[in-house]
Amino acid sequence: MNIENQIEQILNTFSEDFKTLDKDSLYLKYFSKTNGLITNLIKQIPSLSPDEKKIYGQKINQVSKDLEIKINSLNITKTTSLDETIKITDIKNAGHLHPVTETIKEMNNFFRYYGFSVYEGPEIETEEYNFRKLNLPENHPATDLQDSLYIKPGVLLRTHTSSIETRVLTNENPPIRVVMPGTVFRNETPSATNASFFHQYQGVVVDKNITIKNLVSTLTEFHKYLFGPEVVIRFRYKYYPEVSPGLGTDIQCLFCKGEGCKVCKYRGYIEVLGSGMIHYNTLKMCGIDPDEYSGFAFGMGLSRLVMQRHKIDSIKKLYGGEISHE
Amino acid sequence: MIVPIKWIKDYLTTHKSPKEIAKSFTEIGLMLDRPISGDVLDLEHRMDRADWLSILGCARDFAAFEDIKFSEPELKSTDLEKKNEVEIHVKSDKVNKFRTRIIKNIQVKESPKFIQERLLDYGLPVINNIVDITNFVMVEYGQPLHAQDIDKFETKEIVLRDSDTGESIQTLDGTTTKLIEGTLVLSESKKPICIGGIVGGLRTGVTEETTNIILDAGNYNQASIRKASRALNIRNETVSRSEKFLSPELVDLAIIRATDLILEFAGGEAFENDDYENYQPTPKKMTLTRERLAKISGEDYYFEKAENIFDRLNYEVISKDENKITVKTPYFRTDIEVEDDLVSDVLRIYGYSKINSQPINNFPPKDITPKILKFQEKVTELLTSLGLDEHITDPFLRFDGNSNRVLLFNSVNSDKDSLRLSIKETLKNAFEYYQKIGKDSFSIFEVGNVYYKKEEELIEERRLGILVNYKDVDENSLEIRKLINAILSSFDINYSFEQSKLGISIKQGNVEIGFFEANYAEFYLDKILHLSKFKTSVVSEFENLSKEDLTFTAHIDASNGEVIEYMKTLNPLIKKINFINEYHNENQRKVTIRFYTAYPEELKKIREELINNTSKKFGVTFY
Numbered sequence: 009m010n011i012e013n014q015i016e017q018i019l020n021t022f023s024e025d026f027k028t029l030d031k032d033s034l035y036l037k038y039f040s041k042t043n044g045l046i047t048n049l050i051k052q053i054p055s056l057s058p059d060e061k062k063i064y065g066q067k068i069n070q071v072s073k074d075l076e077i078k079i080n081s082l083n084i085t086k087t088t089s090l091d092e093t094i095k096i097t098d099i100k101n102a103g104h105l106h107p108v109t110e111t112i113k114e115m116n117n118f119f120r121y122y123g124f125s126v127y128e129g130p131e132i133e134t135e136e137y138n139f140r141k142l143n144l145p146e147n148h149p150a151t152d153l154q155d156s157l158y159i160k161p162g163v164l165l166r167t168h169t170s171s172i173e174t175r176v177l178t179n180e181n182p183p184i185r186v187v188m189p190g191t192v193f194r195n196e197t198p199s200a201t202n203a204s205f206f207h208q209y210q211g212v213v214v215d216k217n218i219t220i221k222n223l224v225s226t227l228t229e230f231h232k233y234l235f236g237p238e239v240v241i242r243f244r245y246k247y248y249p250e251v252s253p254g255l256g257t258d259i260q261c262l263f264c265k266g267e268g269c270k271v272c273k274y275r276g277y278i279e280v281l282g283s284g285m286i287h288y289n290t291l292k293m294c295g296i297d298p299d300e301y302s303g304f305a306f307g308m309g310l311s312r313l314v315m316q317r318h319k320i321d322s323i324k325k326l327y328g329g330e331i332s333h334e
Numbered sequence: 335m336i337v338p339i340k341w342i343k344d345y346l347t348t349h350k351s352p353k354e355i356a357k358s359f360t361e362i363g364l365m366l367d368r369p370i371s372g373d374v375l376d377l378e379h380r381m382d383r384a385d386w387l388s389i390l391g392c393a394r395d396f397a398a399f400e401d402i403k404f405s406e407p408e409l410k411s412t413d414l415e416k417k418n419e420v421e422i423h424v425k426s427d428k429v430n431k432f433r434t435r436i437i438k439n440i441q442v443k444e445s446p447k448f449i450q451e452r453l454l455d456y457g458l459p460v461i462n463n464i465v466d467i468t469n470f471v472m473v474e475y476g477q478p479l480h481a482q483d484i485d486k487f488e489t490k491e492i493v494l495r496d497s498d499t500g501e502s503i504q505t506l507d508g509t510t511t512k513l514i515e516g517t518l519v520l521s522e523s524k525k526p527i528c529i530g531g532i533v534g535g536l537r538t539g540v541t542e543e544t545t546n547i548i549l550d551a552g553n554y555n556q557a558s559i560r561k562a563s564r565a566l567n568i569r570n571e572t573v574s575r576s577e578k579f580l581s582p583e584l585v586d587l588a589i590i591r592a593t594d595l596i597l598e599f600a601g602g603e604a605f606e607n608d609d610y611e612n613y614q615p616t617p618k619k620m621t622l623t624r625e626r627l628a629k630i631s632g633e634d635y636y637f638e639k640a641e642n643i644f645d646r647l648n649y650e651v652i653s654k655d656e657n658k659i660t661v662k663t664p665y666f667r668t669d670i671e672v673e674d675d676l677v678s679d680v681l682r683i684y685g686y687s688k689i690n691s692q693p694i695n696n697f698p699p700k701d702i703t704p705k706i707l708k709f710q711e712k713v714t715e716l717l718t719s720l721g722l723d724e725h726i727t728d729p730f731l732r733f734d735g736n737s738n739r740v741l742l743f744n745s746v747n748s749d750k751d752s753l754r755l756s757i758k759e760t761l762k763n764a765f766e767y768y769q770k771i772g773k774d775s776f777s778i779f780e781v782g783n784v785y786y787k788k789e790e791e792l793i794e795e796r797r798l799g800i801l802v803n804y805k806d807v808d809e810n811s812l813e814i815r816k817l818i819n820a821i822l823s824s825f826d827i828n829y830s831f832e833q834s835k836l837g838i839s840i841k842q843g844n845v846e847i848g849f850f851e852a853n854y855a856e857f858y859l860d861k862i863l864h865l866s867k868f869k870t871s872v873v874s875e876f877e878n879l880s881k882e883d884l885t886f887t888a889h890i891d892a893s894n895g896e897v898i899e900y901m902k903t904l905n906p907l908i909k910k911i912n913f914i915n916e917y918h919n920e921n922q923r924k925v926t927i928r929f930y931t932a933y934p935e936e937l938k939k940i941r942e943e944l945i946n947n948t949s950k951k952f953g954v955t956f957y
Contacts, residue, residue, distance in 0.1 A: 123698025
């Protein structure tokens, strides 16, 4: 049979097959490497005369392309939506960060922009770094603020990230500008709001000519970043042993605008963090000359903030594995 | 601190509403803690200011802040005849000051209305005029006081001493308390009649029949009071004051004020009695310099305000010039420690809401973020991109007797009295939770510390734990191995496996960098950081590599890494060898690797070399 007839026959057969066979069978019948109808046709090209090559070579290639396009089009024409053409299960969804990590990352981004490094310290601490260097002598009433978990006399699990502050002040030379996210531990009977394990976020700046005005500015910008530019901030005197003057920072309740409601426990304001100018004695005990350098520090609990943001009603769920992403 | 507005108005005049008064208190350090009810403020008291545990103390600061007149009660019975009817003997070093007075022929009855109202507003019960007056003065001045019926005494002496073993006392509420040895007690005829600074005893208590009383006020070592009250589990208004740094001078003021009120509302005649003193007076001379005030506040103008503010706060200004003010601190300010505390008072009374804001102008210091923190961020990023969800679990668990485990000796919660040795021990809570909610396909991870004892040393070590549970796979351990490969290869770390007691160790050379078992793997992050190379593979000059796959069977425990590392050494023309996959079959693993070379004509020769040498060396069979 000459080439031209063969081509015609194949085209006729294909128009029948296209209505009845599925994609894979069509492909096998026409393009199988060993015995495909088109494959066989192509194999004949080298044995043709130069003239025939010119005419039929081109024609065979064209037919081959046409059929392939037609076969490939089968999927699209037979389905109704693009989604069904891929198996969703083949694509892995990206994982998620823990809400606390996500919040820490967000805060770190803010402070890195302002030239802060991120720092850390040990979770198993000595009383020296956890209390003494924070201007908390033995038997100071403020040690009652936090019941500690002891491993042996003088060695405990840090009760606050302020212990990282005394580490950084002791280990590094000013100027210092760091934030310190970390886990802290308390000797508490767990409830919906209290846990023996949670996160705090601490920051410290020590340099020449650092004043309480710099503290107010830094915290104002930070609160705007966290809660939006409209946030109303209140500064008040608040005692912490490791600072003097101390400064408490609250934001006006977003629900009642300061009028007092259930959310803010009728205070009108919600406490966000504690801060102040680093105590003269703390700087001294950490080996920094308090007459040359001054600085400020701030610290906040992260868990309550994260729980609010993610609508998690119990701290146990946050750290008990009871969160799941959909 | 509960502050009835009616009560502070005894010492000052203000027309502000309760809400406005609360706002001022909040700004100066006494934050409104609860909704205002019935003109009574509940203010948050921080531990430093012992004088804020008195109505006078709170009123004084409020008046200073508002810049209004403040007057303390007039004290009358300052000069009394001394009779020493009851001898005082102090045999404990826990007593700083102890003062007594005797009042005879009193009439115990209801207390006057103004005292009753204030006590009820404050939240104390009303009992009789004598008890009510001691409570009233305690809240007014912050100094606990105590009255006893002398006619119930068997002897005429009070001994202040540390308790002996086995002693007990029936306290005012009728309960019998066993004393811990060494607790400060007031005793009479060798029996305790009062736990010093904590609670009075029933035996010598004032009743309706009482006519002669001894009134006492003491200042004790605050730390020992706190320790003893915790040990005895007694919390009350007396304890919450005596455990703070009260000024010993309050003893005199309170006992005079109480005498005045008793004489007025219970009648009788008062006499001075024996007393005791052993302390250094509190007022300190301190200097505030213009320079320091400006250094902390950032403003020079505060210095001009300082003298007036000190005056309002009862500081006595001794001298003043252009650049410094020297003051004597008020007796009640036991919190003042350093010059910056004077700075605090100036800023506080001038008003925190008036502090200006100024950005830090200094050049940012060098970055001191530790490498491991940056690495940890990379790791969590990588894991989430591999589809794993992060968890943070609380690292406590019940002690199981394991001698490597770190035990917390004072935990209030016996289910959480020790720390995890592996992330898995607590990450499994998440696994269990997922099963509970019917989520049967998941992969999770946690980065956190594990804790252990190494001889006497306490170690905390940063680890990464990953746990997978896929429903539709033959074997989760293979999924874990895929993840191990993905993680380690992204940090360009070659590794091998080795059987160990933890399961299978993941090693780089001789260094153990983690372990895995079944569907869980744990990495030692510090070691991985140390070994990792942060190069990104970029193909700048494309080489057309030829490749061929080889499949062999190996024993279940044999390490792929080791085999691959060996193969790489066999022919210099091998460009690289990759692990492709493996299938388990009882004790055998079918492992497929792929080798690459730039010399296609050498493929056959390389293949033969690989097969011959590797089978000899490791006893594996090739297909």
